[in-house]
Amino acid sequence: MERKQKSLGTSSSQATGACVDSVFRFFSLPEEVSHHILSFLPVKDLVRYGGLSKKCQEFQLSTPSVNFVGFSSLPNNRHFRLLGCLDRFLFLRGDNKIRRFRVDWNLVLGKTASIYNELYRVMTWVHAAVKCNVEELDLKLRILEATTFELPICVFDCKSLSSLLVECGTALATPSVACSTNLQYIKLRKVKIDEGFCKWISFSCKCIKELQFEEVKVENITIDSSSLESFSLVSPSFCGVRQLLISGKKLEKIDIEWRCALPSGTSLDVSAPNLRSFKWTGNLLKHQNMGNLMCLEKAEIFLSPSADYNFDNAFGVLHSLCKVKVLILSEETVKALFREGHIPAQFDDISYLAMDITSWDDDVVSAMVSLMKGMPNLNTLNLKSNHSINVTKPEECRFDRTYWKSQNLTFILELKEVTIEFFCGNIELELANYILEDAKNLQKMVIIYSPQQSNLIRGLKKSKMNSTAIIVCQEKQRK
Incomplete structure (x- = not known):
């Protein structure tokens, strides 16, 4: 023992x-x-x-980083003790520098009077952080929908504050236009604002560089900023956004995920002469004006057409991207922007093309050919498929090597790298064989296939190559 x-x-x-x-x-x-x-x-x-x-x-x-997060629902006696402990913690800190202050707090539980009391306590924490020259302020508050949340004016007067994130699940009051700020980064998430908030950003945020709206309920968004460099919008259909106008001489990146329940009456206007990266996911709209994007280097377009979309209006989107170097498209976008017999857009500067293909039908192949005919300097081609590896037996292929040769694709002599992910099998195989035989400057080809398509790989290796390209065959992994 x-x-x-x-x-x-x-x-x-x-x-x-x-x-x-x-x-x-x-x-x-x-x-x-x-x-x-x-x-x-x-x-x-x-x-x-x-x-x-x-x-x-x-x-x-x-x-310098304070995180008031990780609190679950507590009984009232413990809840008020917690508030007191957090008050005391900030009091003991004194004037010690706070670089980042995060608050994640639930204000929808309990009686109305106690909720407003708690909101007042939370705002005293914000005041304390401002006194400590806070640089980044993240507020994630769950507030009753009937409440309008207003940030203290000291937040906007704070000279050290450069980053502000607000999520409150309710209406966010618009600051006064006269209330200027040094904020460089603003992210609003799950809030409701009016057009006046956008006006405040345009007129009072003279230093802003990055602006993010995520699930923000507002009908019209108009941002005109001389300092803004990056803009991001994530707007599901329930947010009700109808119009988006974004302009700025320094804008270099725009990322839009915008879905509309009713595309009629919707419009997008972009005025960004120095834009370098543009990503647009969602619906084709009733009206879209992209302007002259002469500096654009990369564009990712994943659009779904509505039943009554105007083809000529949609085709204007593609013409706005004529100077782009890297272009990534979804299958729906390719089919929407090209129709049989239409004169292809000319993309002399494109060197990289990627497409997500879900079905190799006649419309897809015709649209793809129409697109590639306008890319004489294409040197990298990436054709992906997001489908399961459990594919059905492919039908007899009409798009054989003879078809591909007859299209006189001028980029074939410039092509250096190719990646093809097999879905149907036969069409992709014929395209791969055509490239191997005619692309004399090809350096590398990557084929991604399912276990059921191993016989197609054997056929690929028998192709007559006119280059010294390396062929890499990768079996698709099960998800």
Whole structure:
């Protein structure tokens, strides 16, 4: 018995020694490294860490990242104790610098009076962070829908604040246009705003570089900024966005995911002469004006046409991208923008083309050929398929090598790299064989196939090659 107690005592002593040793190692790190490690802790774990020693408490109160997150629903007595503890934590911090302050708080539980009291307490935390020259402020609040949430004016007056994220699930009050700010990054998520908020951004955010709207309920978005460099919109149909007008001389990146229940009456206007990257996912609209995108380097277009879409209007989208170097399209977009016999758009600058193909039918192949005929300098081709590897037996192929040769695709002499992911099998095989035989400057071809298509790979290896290209065959992995 004594031996067991001695053993346990020794084990406990060793564990304590190891803990102390770990703490001393932590203290030996550069202060900025220690603070970076502590920045990942929610405040409740940070407080526990501060209770280990006086030195730990110093680190706890000086760490520049404060995370009031990770609190689940608590009984009222414990809930109010928690509010008091968080108030005390900020009081003990004093004026120590806060670089990033995050709050994740549920304000929809309890009586209305207590909810407004809690909201007032949360805003006192924001005031405290502002006094500590906060740089990044992230507020994720769950508030009753009937409530309009208004940010304190000190947030916009804060000279150190460069980043603001607000998610509140309700209406967000518009700041005064006269209320200027140094904000460089703004993200609004799951809020409801009016057009005045966009006006405030355009007129009062003179330093803004990046703007993100995610599930923001607003009918019309008009942003005209001389400093904005990046704009992002994620708008499901329930958000009700009808019009989007975005303009700026410094805009280099636009990423739009915009879906409309009724495309009629919708419009997109882009005025960004220095735009370099453009991604658009969603519906073709009633009206879209892209302007002259002469500096565009990369475009990703994944659009679904409505039943009554105007072809000529949609085709104008493609003409706006005529100077692009990298073009990525979905199958629906290709089929919508090209029809049999239509004069192809000319893309002399395109060097990389990628398409997501879900079915190799007549319309897809015809549209693909029409598209590629306008790309004389294409040197990289990537044809993907997102379908399961369990494919049906392919029908007899009408698009054989004779068909591909008859299309007189001028880019074939410039082609250097090709990736083809097999779906149907026979059509892709004939296209691959055509490329291997006619692309004299081809350097590499990657074929991605399913286990059922291994016989097609054997046929590919028998192709007559007129280049020294490397052929890489990869079996598709099951998901």
